[in-house]
Amino acid sequence: MKNCEYQQIDPRALGTSNTRTSTTLKLPKNSQRLRRKWEVFPGKNRFYCDGRIMLARQCGVLPLTIGLIFITSGLFFTFDCPFLVDHLTVFIPVIGGVLFVFVIFTLLQTSFTDPGILPRALPDEAANIERQIDNSGSSTYRPPPRTKEILINDQVVKLKYCFTCKMFRPPRTSHCSLCDNCVERFDHHCPWVGNCVGKRNYRFFYAFIVSLSFLTSFIFGCVITHLTLRSQDENGIIQAIQDSPASVVELVICFFSIWSILGLSGFHTYLVAANLTTNEDIKGSWSSKRGEESGNPYTYNNIFTNCCVVLCGPMPPSLIDRRGFLPPDDAPQTVTSDTELPPFMSKNDANMCTQGTKELLESMAHSTVIQSTCAPGTPKTAPVTQESLLRTVSITVSPPNRPHSTGCSGRQARHPIDVSCSQKGNKRAALHTHKPMLHVPSTPYSHGRSPLTLSDAPDMGFIPLN
Amino acid sequence: MAETHSLQDLRQAAVASKVFVQRDYSSGTICKFQTKFPAELESRIDKQQFEETVQTLNNLYAEAEKLGGRSYLEGCLACLTAYTIFLCMETHYEKVLKKIAKYIQEQNEKIYAPLGLLLTDPIERGLRVVEIIIFEDRSIGSR
Numbered sequence: 001m002k003n004c005e006y007q008q009i010d011p012r013a014l015g016t017s018n019t020r021t022s023t024t025l026k027l028p029k030n031s032q033r034l035r036r037k038w039e040v041f042p043g044k045n046r047f048y049c050d051g052r053i054m055l056a057r058q059c060g061v062l063p064l065t066i067g068l069i070f071i072t073s074g075l076f077f078t079f080d081c082p083f084l085v086d087h088l089t090v091f092i093p094v095i096g097g098v099l100f101v102f103v104i105f106t107l108l109q110t111s112f113t114d115p116g117i118l119p120r121a122l123p124d125e126a127a128n129i130e131r132q133i134d135n136s137g138s139s140t141y142r143p144p145p146r147t148k149e150i151l152i153n154d155q156v157v158k159l160k161y162c163f164t165c166k167m168f169r170p171p172r173t174s175h176c177s178l179c180d181n182c183v184e185r186f187d188h189h190c191p192w193v194g195n196c197v198g199k200r201n202y203r204f205f206y207a208f209i210v211s212l213s214f215l216t217s218f219i220f221g222c223v224i225t226h227l228t229l230r231s232q233d234e235n236g237i238i239q240a241i242q243d244s245p246a247s248v249v250e251l252v253i254c255f256f257s258i259w260s261i262l263g264l265s266g267f268h269t270y271l272v273a274a275n276l277t278t279n280e281d282i283k284g285s286w287s288s289k290r291g292e293e294s295g296n297p298y299t300y301n302n303i304f305t306n307c308c309v310v311l312c313g314p315m316p317p318s319l320i321d322r323r324g325f326l327p328p329d330d331a332p333q334t335v336t337s338d339t340e341l342p343p344f345m346s347k348n349d350a351n352m353c354t355q356g357t358k359e360l361l362e363s364m365a366h367s368t369v370i371q372s373t374c375a376p377g378t379p380k381t382a383p384v385t386q387e388s389l390l391r392t393v394s395i396t397v398s399p400p401n402r403p404h405s406t407g408c409s410g411r412q413a414r415h416p417i418d419v420s421c422s423q424k425g426n427k428r429a430a431l432h433t434h435k436p437m438l439h440v441p442s443t444p445y446s447h448g449r450s451p452l453t454l455s456d457a458p459d460m461g462f463i464p465l466n
Numbered sequence: 467m468a469e470t471h472s473l474q475d476l477r478q479a480a481v482a483s484k485v486f487v488q489r490d491y492s493s494g495t496i497c498k499f500q501t502k503f504p505a506e507l508e509s510r511i512d513k514q515q516f517e518e519t520v521q522t523l524n525n526l527y528a529e530a531e532k533l534g535g536r537s538y539l540e541g542c543l544a545c546l547t548a549y550t551i552f553l554c555m556e557t558h559y560e561k562v563l564k565k566i567a568k569y570i571q572e573q574n575e576k577i578y579a580p581l582g583l584l585l586t587d588p589i590e591r592g593l594r595v596v597e598i599i600i601f602e603d604r605s606i607g608s609r
Contacts, residue, residue: 312541
């Protein structure tokens, strides 16, 4: 009987690396916990709630922002509202409450949403790009050309090569040095919300600053009304202030905030109407000062359309798949020091259909590749990833020694945007430097610290495998 | 003539090379891939078939990013609810992405796998490229 049972088992299901890999992928019964992709994310971000929430590593003054909003609103509801409800209407705290909730929700959405981070290029993709631009096919360690020019709506646009992410940046994408990520439609890195502002969270950011303008103006107006009414009741403004000192605190905070927040809202309203980003506006990418016929190629030449597109357009998905699972890696040391991203083998539910097959095929492919390069005829039983294959090859990409491409650091001090850039503009903001917010492109030298090591033996790579 | 293979047979195959179809930015930042036929695929697949696949993908992405009544309605509704509906509802874009995944799987099963090719869903590559894996012909069918 026992023999019969053994014979009934399909021999092809045992002993080969293929199925073992598939079972390992599908049933993680081994001691190794399946890791999620956010755990190996190469950018400088922090993840909470198992990848559901993400922040920049330097969360800046986000706690201060939240604190100020809570304190001001708390004082308002505690000290001013009772008086105003008695003297005016009950709608005052209602409106205040709605605005407050709106502000907090949009602030949290701005801070915790993926701004539109582009995942870094996988090694084979990066090698393919380098191969395409290295015409001579020689094995010199020349850095690839840094720009590629394309035509968008009959306008010449330069695409730059990102040495950290190993790809040509799509138009309007910029690399944030604080977060060490390329972000699509990069606007700026905002320390007040502790995150970059990009394609996916710009509308939240805009809603945040607009609703915050309304909230601060509303509180300011209510406090002035409160003090005025109280001074009429009690024969003097001094007496009124002594009776309600909290109102003075609110007044001071709101007074200094209003200038900056309203200015910022106005500035961003202009950007939305012109379909520009802060980054483009500061760099003057499409200004007519250059003497050419350069206009913004992304605008629809209609304020209403631009507003609709930027604020109410379709919400793009997150490209980094934080909560997807990594394929089990029995050689964790293969992740190189420059933290190459492991293959995106698993994805969200949208791709569950192809996922199983693809994982199978790719892991087959890699194990078979190793088989052919190492010892012919001895199949490797361990699944190998692209990193382990890469260890046998090495190319050094040296960064260019070019000067910083943007004049933003030079222009910051003089640029009229200075006022609006101080975001929340209380006293501390005035002292706060603009640099972290405007320093959006990465320096060439930061790329130099993380060279990709792929050898210059393209024949050994898995692209042309012979 | 190359032998026809199924998706299962490809598990035995070795990866010969990968072809990357890049994005086409001539119309702006919308998601669109170049329909130029890569030279490496000349011996493996019909040019028209390939172009039709890429064009269909482009059309699907255009549908996802289409600006119209529906997307504006979704955007306005989201704004009014302080964008909390994004936490509950699946957006139009995500629905179309599922359609795209299904289309790619179907194309792989019907057309590409029998020719020893495999399309990778661009979303897995950050919507930067359409990766086409070319498998070696020799090892298929020999086991």
